[in-house]
Amino acid sequence: MGTVSPQGSASEPLECGFDLDEEIRALVLDSAPRMFAVVQETDLAEGVTDAEVVAWGIVHEDGPVDVIGANGHTARLRSPERALWWYGDKKGERARLVWLGPAGAAALDHPVAVR
Incomplete structure (x- = not known):
């Protein structure tokens, strides 16, 4: 099972372009x-x-x-x-x-x- 980076908040992406929500969605779809x-x-x-x-x-x-x-x-x-x-x-x-x-x-x- 994969994990996502703890960086950033659930509601806004970091300035470096990391979008936690998008990472979570991808993780869920990849491991379904x-x-x-x-x-x-x-x-x-x-x-x-x-x-x-x-x-x-x-x-x-x-x-x-x-x-x-x-x-x-x-x-x-x-x-x-x-x-x-x-x-x-x-x-x-x-x-x-x-x-x-x-x-x-x-x-x-x-x-x-x-x-």
């Missing part, structure tokens, strides 16, 4: 975990398939994957593909991973909380 949905497809009839999001997952930078199902069940897995086994192991059902695109923006919530 990858997110995915587990979508379960069910065959209802010949040629008729339904789909629903049954779980959400987060892939952490250091490797583990946390998955939370729509029913509240949580699991820590070795890979996103392991979630497919949990949610696609029934006759007539298949699970797919749907990856969310990378975040492109981050906003700071002002004012900064101070203790």
Whole structure:
């Protein structure tokens, strides 16, 4: 996990051009975990398939994957593909991973909380 320089205040850049807010936004975007949905497809009839999001997952930078199902069940897995086994192991059902695109923006919530 990265850090930002303690120089300057959260509200104004230093004269040297350092903008702490911009550094924080960049840090957050660079270290954000990858997110995915587990979508379960069910065959209802010949040629008729339904789909629903049954779980959400987060892939952490250091490797583990946390998955939370729509029913509240949580699991820590070795890979996103392991979630497919949990949610696609029934006759007539298949699970797919749907990856969310990378975040492109981050906003700071002002004012900064101070203790």
